[in-house]
Amino acid sequence: MSKKKFEVFENETINDCLERMEKEGYIPVKRMEVPIFSEQMVNGKVEIEPTGRKIVFEGKLNTN
Template identity: 45%
Template sequence: MKKKKYRVSDYKSVDECLDQMARDGYRPVRRMEKPVFEERGKERVPVQQDIVFEAVEKE
């Protein structure tokens, strides 16, 4: 079973990322999110979410 990762930031939206996966012949099996922080003074402030889908080939 072949796996591939798709990062949402490479596309304009989550839906576009999922559409590209389907066109490539993959289906999502896992969604991973982690916050991206920016330092402002002495504080670390979350500025966005980094979303990555793990996908496998459709059978």
């Protein structure tokens, strides 16, 4: 079974990503939201804060 991960790009909708998966012959089997963190200086200390998220789909090769 062949799997591949597809990230929803910044200027792309979820549907655009799903269509791209379909064109490559994959069907979505899992959706993940991965947090994005950045380092911020607060009162002389470095603090890590969440600044966003990226959506990643795991696709399985469609054998039908």
